[in-house]
Amino acid sequence: MSDLRQRALDYHAKPTPGKIRVELSKPAESVDDLALAYSPGVAEPVKEIADDPAAAYQYTAKGNLVAVISNGTAILGLGNLGPLASKPVMEGKAFLFKRFAGLDAIDIEVKHRTTEEFINTVANIADTFGGINLEDIKAPECFEIERALVERCKVPVFHDDQHGTAIVTAAGMLNALEIQGKNLEDAKIVCLGAGAAAVACMELLIKCGAQRERIYMLDRKGVIHTRRDDLTEHKMLFANNTDKRTLDDVMEGADIFVGVSGPDLLPPETLALMAPNPIVFACSNPDPEIRPELAHEIRDDLIMATGRSDYPNQVNNVLCFPFIFRGALDVRASQINDEMKVAAVEAIRAVSKEPVPEEVLKASKSDSLVFGKEYIIPKPMDPRLCSRIATAVAKAAIESGVAGLETPPDYA
Ligand SMILES: NC(=O)C1=CN([C@@H]2O[C@H](COP(=O)(O)OP(=O)(O)OC[C@H]3O[C@@H](n4cnc5c(N)ncnc54)[C@H](OP(=O)(O)O)[C@@H]3O)[C@@H](O)[C@H]2O)C=CC1
Ligand SMILES: CC(=O)C(=O)O
Numbered sequence: 337m338s339d340l341r342q343r344a345l346d347y348h349a350k351p352t353p354g355k356i357r358v359e360l361s362k363p364a365e366s367v368d369d370l371a372l373a374y375s376p377g378v379a380e381p382v383k384e385i386a387d388d389p390a391a392a393y394q395y396t397a398k399g400n401l402v403a404v405i406s407n408g409t410a411i412l413g414l415g416n417l418g419p420l421a422s423k424p425v426m427e428g429k430a431f432l433f434k435r436f437a438g439l440d441a442i443d444i445e446v447k448h449r450t451t452e453e454f455i456n457t458v459a460n461i462a463d464t465f466g467g468i469n470l471e472d473i474k475a476p477e478c479f480e481i482e483r484a485l486v487e488r489c490k491v492p493v494f495h496d497d498q499h500g501t502a503i504v505t506a507a508g509m510l511n512a513l514e515i516q517g518k519n520l521e522d523a524k525i526v527c528l529g530a531g532a533a534a535v536a537c538m539e540l541l542i543k544c545g546a547q548r549e550r551i552y553m554l555d556r557k558g559v560i561h562t563r564r565d566d567l568t569e570h571k572m573l574f575a576n577n578t579d580k581r582t583l584d585d586v587m588e589g590a591d592i593f594v595g596v597s598g599p600d601l602l603p604p605e606t607l608a609l610m611a612p613n614p615i616v617f618a619c620s621n622p623d624p625e626i627r628p629e630l631a632h633e634i635r636d637d638l639i640m641a642t643g644r645s646d647y648p649n650q651v652n653n654v655l656c657f658p659f660i661f662r663g664a665l666d667v668r669a670s671q672i673n674d675e676m677k678v679a680a681v682e683a684i685r686a687v688s689k690e691p692v693p694e695e696v697l698k699a700s701k702s703d704s705l706v707f708g709k710e711y712i713i714p715k716p717m718d719p720r721l722c723s724r725i726a727t728a729v730a731k732a733a734i735e736s737g738v739a740g741l742e743t744p745p746d747y748a
């Protein structure tokens with residue numbers, strides 16, 4: 337058994353199983369405390385909320401509470417292993433919400449037969465929470481699920497694997513292009529994977545300037561092109577009018593590779609085909625499409641990122657979801673719209689270019705982190721991220737008319 341495997345199992349098992357717990361936020365020592373917290377006192381906020389649902393934000397934990405909800409159909413890059421097996425990842429997301437943004441989060445793993453049943457389950461419990469973070473739900477069902485829930489829920493619903501990943505990818509990509517002296521408008525882009533993360537990443541890159549016809553997306557059957565008759569609605573958006581069929585065909589002269597597919601799917605000889613100064617985001621977790629050591633052996637001119645914490649340039653949605661929800665909840669946004677997503681991209685980019693606090697260097701076991709090939713994006717433990725991203729997102733929510741409150745909080 338590898339050292340990391342045993343350490344990871346021990347970390348999850350000891351001294352208490354799991355990574356999160358519930359704690360009390362009010363006194364519960366005396367009979368008087370209980371008379372306020374429970375019967376008879378609890379009846380008073382009940383009546384207030386029955387009269388005005390918005391009072392739930394004043395008298396309950398709703399406004400600081402996020403549900404992390406999965407059906408376990410696309411657990412990281414491990415595939416469809418079912419709801420219960422997704423629990424460590426969902427507890428992990430809750431853990432990150434608390435650690436980085438002070439948000440209380442609870443994981444909910446849903447067993448269901450039909451997509452409609454899943455949608456109904458989530459819609460029926462949504463009012464309990466300030467926001468809903470959907471996680472590790474595979475394509476194409478994730479698209480219908482998110483659309484239906486955004487429509488039915490009064491609180492923000494956000495599929496992290498789509499939009500969290502896209503926001504962090506766009507921020508890292510724009511920075512990497514700047515360092516490599518390239519621009520998104522002219523870049524030839526290869527996206528390996530055509531699921532939740534792939535579709536959202538490419539759509540956001542297009543919003544940032546990428547040309548749709550210069551994007552080559554691949555699924556298990558190869559390049560997605562206009563003569564295929566097996567494409568889902570979302571894959572169809574990326575059908576390229578091309579004779580190219582394989583990963584090698586499209587990687588010839590490519591500037592950008594985004595991997596959101598599975599482990600070890602980018603062979604070194606294929607990486608060698610890319611244009612000078614390429615950018616490789618091998619984002620599959622836990623094992624990337626190509627290992628950084630191998631990629632650097634093949635190319636000394638590339639910028640390399642993975643989804644992992646143990647290599648430079650971690651392009652991972654952890655840089656987004658805690659903070660975008662912090663901003664959204666703090667102004668009681670009814671949704672997380674494009675304006676809020678773009679504000680998050682710009683805030684992440686800006687932090688990457690500023691001097692890194694000593695505590696981040698220490699936590700990263702680094703002597704120096706300076707904007708460049710090995711530091712295109714901030715570290716998740718950077719304490720500036722929460723205030724900077726949440727403020728930008730809250731302001732964007734107010735300006736775009738989806739906020740329930742008119743003033744963003746002062747995080748300083
Ligand atoms: N770093 C980060 O922050 C994030 C990384 N990811 C990673 O992205 C990956 C996909 O996640 P997600 O989009 O949620 O999952 P989905 O199940 O929605 O999509 C998976 C996609 O990968 C494709 N794929 C799988 N195996 C291959 C293969 N051998 N060759 C080509 N394509 C392949 C599938 O093809 P087909 O359509 O033919 O089935 C599908 O299009 C995972 O590895 C995950 O860890 C996801 C979110 C965040
Ligand atoms: C990071 C993440 O959400 C994933 O790999 O699915």
Ligand SMILES: [Mg+2]
Nearest residue numbers: 412471472497
């Ligand atoms: Mg995920």
